[in-house]
Amino acid sequence: MRYDVLIIGGSFAGLSAALQLGRARRRVLVIDAGQRRNRFATTSHGFLGQDGVPPGQIIATARGQLARYATVEIRDGAALGVTGDEQGFVVETDGAPAAGRRLILAGGVTDTLPEVPGLAERWGKHVFHCPYCHGYELNQGPIGVLATGPMSLHHAQMLPDWGPTTLFLNGAFEPDAAQLADLARRGVTVERTPVAGFFGAGADIRLADGRTVPLAGVFTLAQTRLTGPLAAELGVDIEEGPLGQCIQVDAMQQTSVAGVFACGDTARLAGSVALAVASGTMAGTAAHRSLIFTA
Structure with missing residues (x-):
């Protein structure tokens, strides 16, 4: 046929x-x-x-x-x-x-996801790419943005509408002075310590210095x-x-x-x-x- x-x-x-x-x-x-x-x-x-x-x-x-x-x-x-x-x-x-x-x-x-321990198994459940698709369900809890490059800046600028936001640079890029000022205006915390991986069963991130950052969800750009x-x-x-x-x-x-x-x-x-x-x-x-x- x-x-x-x-x-x-x-x-x-x-x-x-x-x-x-x-x-x-x-x-x-x-x-x-x-x-x-x-x-x-x-x-x-x-x-x-x-x-x-x-x-x-x-x-x-x-x-x-x-x-x-x-x-x-x-x-x-x-x-x-x-x-x-x-x-x-x-x-x-x-x-x-x-x-x-x-x-x-x-x-x-x-x-193609960032190579961060624990991320792949959390994809679509605790780690997302679209704030409009998943941001509301985080109930204004703390949100992480795992940077993969300069485009992650836009993610970080948007997400405070859904909850207090931390941008984990993870060595992907460094915002310039104007970008840092805009992130501050939006209330975004910038974290430069590298990410070691995810901790526990949810979205919490473990940093390379041993600190754990509790999060309701994480967004990243694949x-x-x-x-x-x-x-x-x-x-x-x-x-x-x-x-x-x-x-x-x-x-x-x-x-x-x-x-x-x-x-x-x-x-x-x-x-x-x-x-x-x-x-x-x-x-x-x-x-x-x-x-x-x-x-």
């Missing part, structure tokens, strides 16, 4: 794109490796109507709703490679290859890279930002390669569930329109 649209990635953006196309009665295949970026988080926040719901539950509900659309198929598995152009694409999977007229990349990104090989194989334009990679798209989520769209964290340097759903909606409708007006 040749599908109208192949969607790589079955998380919030990919399923949102599939919903628009299914409602347009187009034949759609979603290829999903099951590696949601927020799979480590117990609850999702900031998405209207779903605030506080476990992200896996949102996805399960979405899959159940998509099952009502006879033209939408979801295949569990990884997309391993791609060939083709605007006349048609073939995606190699760990099952049978799939062919489609259009392609939507929604495979997300992979986070480096990101695109998940999977398809973007590179297609030759779409990729933006290299201070925090990692994303695919360049226009307002309609169209990439630099005709017939290829991208959405979700794949196509923006900062993301959330709500933004992923919005961009997936746009990618799905744009792919549908391209089938009509440029067929």
Whole structure:
């Protein structure tokens, strides 16, 4: 079978794109490796109507709703490679290859976390990247910002709205005089002693001099890279930002390669569930329109 649209990635953006196309009665295949970026988080926040719901539950509900659309198929598995152009694409999977007229990349990104003992196992539970997603639940308790570079300054400047904030420089950078003055204005404590690791079962940080700093939660900026090989194989334009990679798209989520769209964290340097759903909606409708007006 040749599908109208192949969607790589079955998380919030990919399923949102599939919903628009299914409602347009187009034949759609979603290829999903099951590696949601927020799979480590117990609850999702900031998405209207779903605030506080476990992200896996949102996805399960979405899959159940998509099952009502006879033209939408979801295949569990990884997309391993791609060939083709605007006349048609073939995606190699760990099952049978799939062919489609259009392609939507929604495979997300992979986070590379700071190498601090105890951080990885706390990711999504006590250590976060998005204040809007997790800051409120810290109940105005003490918050840490673990610096990974100059961009962490913005994290530290924002977070006092959610609780008293300490910026742990950890040798990542040194704020200049103006930046230090602004941090002081925001009430941020600057800690220059290196971080030895996390202490206990929560977010408390142990410093190299033996002190322990009790914290309700910690925020840090991970480096990101695109998940999977398809973007590179297609030759779409990729933006290299201070925090990692994303695919360049226009307002309609169209990439630099005709017939290829991208959405979700794949196509923006900062993301959330709500933004992923919005961009997936746009990618799905744009792919549908391209089938009509440029067929």
